Amino acid sequence: EPPDGYLPALAEYKTKTNFTCSINTFGFGYNLDSKLLEDLAQVGNCGSYAFIPDGSFVGTIFVNAISNLLTTVATNLQLSIGGIQPTLDSSSNCICNYSTNISNHK
Numbered sequence: 001e002p003p004d005g006y007l008p009a010l011a012e013y014k015t016k017t018n019f020t021c022s023i024n025t026f027g028f029g030y031n032l033d034s035k036l037l038e039d040l041a042q043v044g045n046c047g048s049y050a051f052i053p054d055g056s057f058v059g060t061i062f063v064n065a066i067s068n069l070l071t072t073v074a075t076n077l078q079l080s081i082g083g084i085q086p087t088l089d090s091s092s093n094c095i096c097n098y099s100t101n102i103s104n105h106k
Helices: 006-016 035-041 053-072
Strands: 024-030 048-054
Touching: 006 048, 024 035, 035 048, 048 053
Parallel strands: 024 048
Antiparallel strands: none
């Protein structure tokens, strides 16, 4: 285990590298830290966490996970729209751990 914990270690790794992939976590059984797995997935560029209570759910969970992976077309997109005046405070906008940047470029 990292000295400061898994989440700070992941956050530090992300700042030191060009870490752009998503982390998806899966919890098998009941002897696990669901909160940590969910937090790792969110800090890991908005990945997902799935709980698998027993073997009967493995197929369902992984079919769902693979379906989500295959339907993702792109990540880390930038959208520029011209000719409008932004009305939102960009400091308060966050979508799934990704910050938004609203500016008035002319």
